[in-house]
Amino acid sequence: MDGGGEYTSGSGGAVGVQIQHSRRLPDFLQSVKLKYVKLGYHYLVSHLITLCLVPIMLIIIVEASQKNPDDIRQLWFHLQYNLVSFVICSAFLVFGSTVYIMTRPRPVYLVDYSCYRAPENLKAPFSRFMEHSRLTEDFDDSSLEFQRKILERSGLGDETYVPEAMHFIPPRPSMQAAREEAQQVMFGALDNLFVNTNVKPKDIGILVVNCSLFNPTPSLSAMIVNKYKLRGNILSFNLGGMGCSAGVIAVDLAKDLLQVHRNTCAVVVSTENITQNWYFGNKKSMLIPNCLFRLGGSALLLSNKSADRRRAKYKLVHVVRTHKGADDKAFQCVYQEQDNAGKTGVSLSKDLMAIAGGALKTNITTLGPIVLPVSEQLLFFASLVLKKLFKKNVKPYIPDFKLAFDHFCIHAGGRAVIDELEKNLQLLPVHVEASRMTLHRFGNTSSSSIWYELAYTEAKGRMGRGHRVWQIAFGSGFKCNSAVWEALHNVKPSRNGPWEDCIDRYPVQVVS
Known part of the structure; x- marks a missing residue:
């Protein structure tokens, strides 16, 4: 469990763009002008090759039409008597095409995915959460007050879920209860996935399961098998x-396994386990996960079969992974340990947001050149040249990722995480709406949160053909990982989705 970082409260924020009344009209008009100038520059550079080729092609056509017909006949006669050259060139062309087709990466399709929605009896509203914390008698007054403040500014709503073992007074964490939580989440998501995709379990050739803190024997993957x-x-x-x-x-x-094994399907299950990882001590940095992490999980069906392209929702475009574990501060900023009383929990460092920012910067340095349009890369390169060669005191240019992506799924680790990325990437409130609403409705569901966010975008009817999605996730170690997907058609939400019973109520105003 990681990624909370709620020591900073953040700005909160309702969804929607507002122009403050105190802002002067001329300044607003000037910013609008600059916006459209930049958009004009972007379209000009992006279509520069087309704009240059069209007049050249016109000139060639005009010149060819004015040529002597005898010259064209002589050219055809010359080609007829150079059959050997023609055959050799054709052979090289066929050989090169064959090598390219055999060695190119196979496309990986996301056929469908499912997110687990727990039953109503597992909901944990703030009042019940605090009442249970008081009645367990494990927390002193200072810890109870700290948890109350964290909950108030966490961005979580009153409909998040905790596992059944935590609803008892006192809680009943045990190995059996943890197994039951894992089965409930994983099997719930998989049952729905198999129904929606009509895939038989025997057709699955690859299974990958990830869960950070609960690793029983036999493993979770063996449990599914x-x-x-x-x-x-x-x-x-x-x-x-x-x-x-x-x-x-x-x-x-x-994805790597699907490059090797032909015509097969892979299932990826992402979850976290709360039952045995609830902290019953009074160390402040270890109490934050109690307030943020909630019950949830996802299951994906990936395929490299060309026949699955027609029914698949997305195609995987890029995965970029960044690991900062060589740095001691980054390695220890999310750390499972025992407190002075011997109680185990996950400690979140106050340096978490700064370390996450550094990991994000490294990640987008790799991701940027392969996703950003040429116009943004030129602006970034120009600012770099001015700074390095001419020693100009200019701020480094922050690329506009809104020109590369249509939707953003930022890991709902906590309110501060979303606030920080919204600011650093210069996103609009609508771009972080899915992340904020996922945090409000489901809490931090760990590695599965980015799928609840994608499901939100689909449920709102915003996912169109060709749209690109950027999933950004942070994890202990410390890691920042990105996945880029492209919608293959106008995507509709799958049956029994996580937002099916409440999407009409969202977005909601998040109290600051």
């Missing part, structure tokens, strides 16, 4: 201890 009677030669993997960004890592692993 046993439940659905998956085939004996399945390639199964169980990723543990990799934090909230492990969902992207699991997708990356499945």
Whole structure:
């Protein structure tokens, strides 16, 4: 569990763009002019090759039409008597095309995915959460007050879920209860996935499961194999201890396996387990996960079959992974340990947001050149030249990622995480709406949160053909991982989606 960082309260913020009344009209008009100048520059540079080629092609056509017909006949006669050259060139062309087709990366399609929605009896409104904390008698007055303040500014609503073991007074964490939580979430998501995709469990060739803090024996992946009677030669993997960004890592692993194994399907299951990882002590930095993490999980069906392209929702475009674990501060900023009383929990450092910002910067330095339009890359390069060569005191240019992506799924680790990325990436409130509303409705569901966010965008009817989605996740270690998806058609929400019963109520005003 990681990615909270709620020591800073953030600005909160309702969804929607507002122009403050105190802003002067001339300044507003000037900003609008600059916006359209930049858009004009972007379209000009993006279509520069087309704009240059069209007049050249016109000139060639005009020149060819004015040529002597005898010259064209002589050219055809010359080609007829150079059959050897023609055959050799054709052979090279066929050979090159074959090599390209055989060695190019196989496309990976996201056929569908499912997010788990817990039953009503597992909801944990603030009042019940605080009442249970008082009655357990594990927390002193200072800790209770700290949890109350964190909850008030966390961005979570009153409809998030905690596992059944935490609803008892006192709570009943046990290995059996933890297994039951894992089965409830994973099997719930998988049952819905198999129904929506009509895929038989025996058709699954690859299984990747990630859960950071609960790693029993037999593994969670073995638990799924046993439940659905998956085939004996399945390639199964169980990723543990990799934090909230492990969902992207699991997708990356499945993608690599699908490059090797032809005509097969992969299932990726992302979850976290709360039952045995609730903290019953009074160390402030270890109490934050109690306030933020909630019950949830997701299951994805990936395929490299060309026949699945027609029914798939998305195509995987890029995965970029950044690991800052070589730095001691980054390594220890999300750390599972025991407090002075010997009680185990996950401690979140006050340096978390600064470390996350550094990891994000490294990640987008790699991602930027492969997704940003040429216009933005030129502006970034120009600012770099001015700063390095001419020693000009200019701020580094922040690329406009809104020109590369249509939708943003920022890990709902906490309100401060979303606020920081909204500011650093210069996003509009509508771009972080899915992240804020996911945090409000479901809380921090760890590595599965980015899928609840994508489901929100679909439920709102905003996902169109060709739209690009950027999923950004942070995890212990410290890691920042990105996945880029492209919608293959206008995507509609799947049956029994996580937002099916409440999407009409969202977005809601989040109290600051």
